[in-house]
Amino acid sequence: MSKRVLPGFGISLGVALAYLGLIVLLPLAALAWKATGIGFEGLIRLLSAPRTLAALRLSVGGAVVAALINVVIGLLVGWVLVRYRFPGRRLFDALVDLPFALPTAVAGIALTTLYAPNGWLGQWLEPLGIKVAYTPLGVFVAMVFVGFPFVVRTLQPVLSSLELDVEEAAESLGAQRWQTFFRVILPMLAPTLLTGFALALARAVGEYGSVIFIAGNIPMHSEIAPLLIVQKLEQFDYAGAAALGVAMLSISFVLLVLVAFLQRWSHRWQERAT
Amino acid sequence: MTVPLRSRPVAWPRRVLHAVLIALALVFLLLFLVMPLATVFVEAFRQGVAPYLDSIRQPEALSAIKLTLLVAVLAVPLNVLFGIAAAWAMTRFQFRGKALLGALIDLPFSVSPVVSGLVYVLLFGAQGWFGPWLDSHGIKIIFAVPALVLATIFVTLPFVARELIPLMQAQGSEEEEAARVLGASAWQMFFRVTLPNIRWALLYGVLLCNARAMGEFGAVSVVSGHIRGLTTTMPLEVEMRYNEYEYVGAFAVASLLALLALVTLAVKSLLEWRYGDEIAAHAPGGH
Numbered sequence: 001m002s003k004r005v006l007p008g009f010g011i012s013l014g015v016a017l018a019y020l021g022l023i024v025l026l027p028l029a030a031l032a033w034k035a036t037g038i039g040f041e042g043l044i045r046l047l048s049a050p051r052t053l054a055a056l057r058l059s060v061g062g063a064v065v066a067a068l069i070n071v072v073i074g075l076l077v078g079w080v081l082v083r084y085r086f087p088g089r090r091l092f093d094a095l096v097d098l099p100f101a102l103p104t105a106v107a108g109i110a111l112t113t114l115y116a117p118n119g120w121l122g123q124w125l126e127p128l129g130i131k132v133a134y135t136p137l138g139v140f141v142a143m144v145f146v147g148f149p150f151v152v153r154t155l156q157p158v159l160s161s162l163e164l165d166v167e168e169a170a171e172s173l174g175a176q177r178w179q180t181f182f183r184v185i186l187p188m189l190a191p192t193l194l195t196g197f198a199l200a201l202a203r204a205v206g207e208y209g210s211v212i213f214i215a216g217n218i219p220m221h222s223e224i225a226p227l228l229i230v231q232k233l234e235q236f237d238y239a240g241a242a243a244l245g246v247a248m249l250s251i252s253f254v255l256l257v258l259v260a261f262l263q264r265w266s267h268r269w270q271e272r273a274t
Numbered sequence: 275m276t277v278p279l280r281s282r283p284v285a286w287p288r289r290v291l292h293a294v295l296i297a298l299a300l301v302f303l304l305l306f307l308v309m310p311l312a313t314v315f316v317e318a319f320r321q322g323v324a325p326y327l328d329s330i331r332q333p334e335a336l337s338a339i340k341l342t343l344l345v346a347v348l349a350v351p352l353n354v355l356f357g358i359a360a361a362w363a364m365t366r367f368q369f370r371g372k373a374l375l376g377a378l379i380d381l382p383f384s385v386s387p388v389v390s391g392l393v394y395v396l397l398f399g400a401q402g403w404f405g406p407w408l409d410s411h412g413i414k415i416i417f418a419v420p421a422l423v424l425a426t427i428f429v430t431l432p433f434v435a436r437e438l439i440p441l442m443q444a445q446g447s448e449e450e451e452a453a454r455v456l457g458a459s460a461w462q463m464f465f466r467v468t469l470p471n472i473r474w475a476l477l478y479g480v481l482l483c484n485a486r487a488m489g490e491f492g493a494v495s496v497v498s499g500h501i502r503g504l505t506t507t508m509p510l511e512v513e514m515r516y517n518e519y520e521y522v523g524a525f526a527v528a529s530l531l532a533l534l535a536l537v538t539l540a541v542k543s544l545l546e547w548r549y550g551d552e553i554a555a556h557a558p559g560g561h
Contacts, residue, residue, distance in 0.1 A: 015359040084296055
């Protein structure tokens with residue numbers, strides 16, 4: 001065995017572990033410990049309360065729908081930005097990251113103003129009977145907004161490295177354009193779309209800042225799960241807040257594992273197909 | 275990038291399809307991204323320039339700006355040090371549990387901002403683990419500046435490490451080993467070889483880290499206590515003014531944050547365009 005040439009193993013790993021321990025692990029341990037404070041029955045009672053269930057359903061269900069919408073829109077926008085040339089393409093490309101860069105509170109009040117009954121978009125939707133601000137629909141809109149860049153940004157590098165000869169081969173073998181798209185291109189993009197879906201989903205499930213302004217926060221109707229945690233804290237119900245926090249963490253963990261599994265499965269399915 | 279993808283002429287039905295797809299994508303981007311951004315500035319200047327400037331010059335706004343800068347100045351450098359240390363350990367050495375360490379670094383990205391704040395309340399709050407001890411020693415963390423900094427550090431922890439790890443992995447360690455063999459000290463190696471190699475990726479990570487640190491709302495809102503002039507950062511000031519129906523004031527402060535976002539996007543695009551190869555390999559969605 002040769003002596004290590006590069007210095008700093010001990011100190012860099014030590015710093016990294018100490019930092020993670022203090023900033024991430026210790027606080028999470030406090031969360032887990034506090035959550036046990038309400039006991040098993042208390043936990044069941046809390047999680048099965050209609051208001052908790054409604055909030056979890058809106059946060060998880062809304063995030064799933066928003067992520068699905070983002071897969072469709074993200075595919076369209078990513079495709080157009082990579083495949084076509086048009087004036088202003090670079091500008092629009094840079095703009096895709098706006099939801100990452102714009103602070104959530106700013107996005108929240110801007111979306112609310114935009115979709116309020118007298119807002120730029122709200123005034124056109126209101127006569128059609130579509131109410132966005134202060135309804136669950138507003139929650140979806142905010143969730144689509146915050147998750148939007150994920151699908152586009154995951155897709156772009158894959159789209160630009162996609163081999164054109166596969167498409168050309170399909171077409172020269174007589175495939176229609178839509179056949180090429182649905183039978184050749186889409187299956188190749190499936191794992192990437194799943195990754196983008198997972199990232200958008202993970203972001204939207206826990207989203208708070210951009211949602212609370214537009215949601216109206218009506219209990220049982222447009223109240224999201226993170227807001228329930230804030231309310232528990234305001235009532236000094238630390239154990240209840242911790243239990244909800246653990247529930248939310250578990251949900252994101254399960255979703256991420258599920259998607260990782262799906263991804264591996266679609267990768268393998270692809271390899272077998274080719 | 276600018277090389278046309280297809281040299282053969284494109285049939286007109288296909289060209290119509292292309293135009294329709296481009297139009298659809300642009301309409302979506304305009305309605306969904308540009309309009310919210312425009313709203314911020316239009317609402318901020320709704321009553322003219324003077325009220326806008328007045329609402330930014332109010333003492334609460336100025337103290338919120340100062341606090342936001344203070345939090346970022348403390349949180350970002352700490353996360354830079356952590357990011358460099360973690361990336362060095364992860365990419366230059368083999369050890370057991372490396373994958374676990376990587377997952378831990380990414381963890382804050384998948385935690386709800388509210389939970390990120392909550393964990394510190396449970397640690398340092400009145401009923402928290404260290405609450406009674408801190409109280410008896412007269413130290414305030416929750417509802418004070420230290421908690422704002424801690425929550426911000428938690429939320430922005432992955433940014434720098436996430437940019438550096440894939441890049442340093444791809445670069446390999448030959449140059450650093452050569453420097454060492456030729457007699458460079460550890461610091462000489464770091465400052466003359468490692469740092470120049472990662473500088474643009476580091477700047478990129480700092481840029482994203484800073485944007486999030488200054489704009490963080492959920493985590494900070496939980497630990498702040500909303501004490502005007504003492505613990506309200508700019509996003510919290512936006513919230514408080516908005517909830518008090520002080521719309522011009524809320525959007526005025528929001529416009530400063532939106533401006534920060536635009537500058538961040540511009541510098542980010544510039545870095546990607548100019549130094550794309552040296553930033554390279556950054557994982558998608560790492561924002």
